[in-house]
Amino acid sequence: GENVEQHPSTLSVQEGDSAVIKCTYSDSASNYFPWYKQELGKRPQLIIDIRSNVGEKKDQRIAVTLNKTAKHFSLHITETQPEDSAVYFCADPLPLTGRRALTFGSGTRLQVQP
């Protein structure tokens, strides 16, 4: 898609609480939504992704939900731990790239307080 909006820009939670990050996209043809985690000084790493033919996907403590009607998808982290502290980016494939390139949200800095 051309535009992905991400909220909030910063999020502080207590260890053990849940965290939710939400992204809104504009291209109704978008059908693949990855999430990346970037720790300080490290590369962005793919943590979970979802395709448009499913509404939810889980992997241990993280899950992603997709609402195609509203054009938004969310990252849910349960039982947060200090090592979850990082910047999280949602993304959407750029049109006409065969899904080989991404447009990113502005990022959410998650701080998990011990």
Place this chain on the structure above:
Amino acid sequence: KAGVTQTPRYLIKTRGQQVTLSCSPISGHRSVSWYQQTPGQGLQFLFEYFSETQRNKGNFPGRFSGRQFSNSRSEMNVSTLELGDSALYLCASSVGTDGFEKLFFGSGTQLSVL
């Protein structure tokens, strides 16, 4: 499998100079895309290469260019450097799975323009 490798890790240049950055994709990956990461602008798409051809280009001036070799390794070049070009430059290689591409990032090249 070795991950995406970017060299050099750090680079310091002065205004007006040019610079070349290198990216070696994961073995078997044929697509390489490049991104500029800055605190103010986030992660922005520069260009994408597949089978030695530039397939897509982001909204950057012509001073930014790149190429891809037959072994899928890619280089990007920035000519006539400006202070605003200071950023972390990330490349990603991708592989298709069931029609969807998963992107894997290198550690980046931190460019400082003085």
